Amino acid sequence: MINIRRSAERVKLMDTEAGEANGNPAIERMMKIFATIERQPEGAPFRDIVERTGIARSTVYRLLNSLESHRMVQQLPDGSYCLGARLLELADNVTVASRFFKFTRFIQPALDRLATITGETCKVSVIERDAIILVAGSTGRSLHAFSYTLGELLPPHAGGASKVLMANLSEDQRDRMLPKQLVAFTPRTLTMRQELEAEYARVRAQGWSHDPGEYSLNVLSYAAPISGPNGEVAAALSITFMAGADDAYRERIRQAAISGAADISTTIAGKLS
Numbered sequence: 001m002i003n004i005r006r007s008a009e010r011v012k013l014m015d016t017e018a019g020e021a022n023g024n025p026a027i028e029r030m031m032k033i034f035a036t037i038e039r040q041p042e043g044a045p046f047r048d049i050v051e052r053t054g055i056a057r058s059t060v061y062r063l064l065n066s067l068e069s070h071r072m073v074q075q076l077p078d079g080s081y082c083l084g085a086r087l088l089e090l091a092d093n094v095t096v097a098s099r100f101f102k103f104t105r106f107i108q109p110a111l112d113r114l115a116t117i118t119g120e121t122c123k124v125s126v127i128e129r130d131a132i133i134l135v136a137g138s139t140g141r142s143l144h145a146f147s148y149t150l151g152e153l154l155p156p157h158a159g160g161a162s163k164v165l166m167a168n169l170s171e172d173q174r175d176r177m178l179p180k181q182l183v184a185f186t187p188r189t190l191t192m193r194q195e196l197e198a199e200y201a202r203v204r205a206q207g208w209s210h211d212p213g214e215y216s217l218n219v220l221s222y223a224a225p226i227s228g229p230n231g232e233v234a235a236a237l238s239i240t241f242m243a244g245a246d247d248a249y250r251e252r253i254r255q256a257a258i259s260g261a262a263d264i265s266t267t268i269a270g271k272l273s
Contacts, residue, residue, distance in 0.1 A: 045081030160223030
């Protein structure tokens with residue numbers, strides 16, 4: 001058994017060496033780093049990356065610095081790493097994707113400022129191919145700030161961002177995106193189409209939405225629309241916070257979502273002028 005195991009290990013080592021010999025060693029190492037981070041979407045600690053890739057600490061450090069400078073990875077406040085927004089922009093060039101992806105690099109500073117001011121996690125979501133996807137974000141630094149995963153698909157009938165985006169679609173588009181059977185994630189999830197349509201009307205009229213715990217009872221949010229190049233609703237900014245906050249804190253987050261979405265809309269307009 002020991003001989004068999006050692007033989008298998010030698011074969012694996014030979015395959016790895018052959019792969020690096022026939023390719024570019026630096027790229028092979030970067031791909032190992034990507035694979036490790038991909039398996040830990042909430043953040044891969046530096047130590048885990050070193051241990052799981054088998055790459056020297058100094059090499060991992062240099063590669064991560066280069067990848068972060070090109071926005072291929074992003075370092076989170078706790079020091080761990082997640083995949084970066086640049087990957088979504090690259091995907092935009094090989095798939096039929098949202099036109100909004102090309103703006104993510106320009107809005108990141110605004111997201112970072114907003115997350116710093118509020119202390120809460122700020123996220124931007126769009127509709128792509130009849131799905132709601134999270135395309136940009138910045139993690140807050142408060143004790144209870146929530147994490148996020150770029151590329152995460154969101155339910156179309158629950159959550160602040162989803163309600164903003166769905167409210168500004170035509171009824172035919174909503175028919176196409178909403179499943180026949182709406183899942184109740186919590187007791188606060190709206191599962192009747194008539195209730196949803198009434199909520200969408202409120203969101204359109206007031207210009208913002210509130211998630212009182214529709215996807216998770218512990219996670220609340222406010223969201224507001226981000227205008228695209230032609231004034232259309234192209235994305236939604238949402239700010240999440242923990243349940244139990246007082247009215248004054250909730251109002252501060254609501255105002256931050258509205259003003260933050262307006263700032264991002266202005267940034268996008270400026271890039272087109």
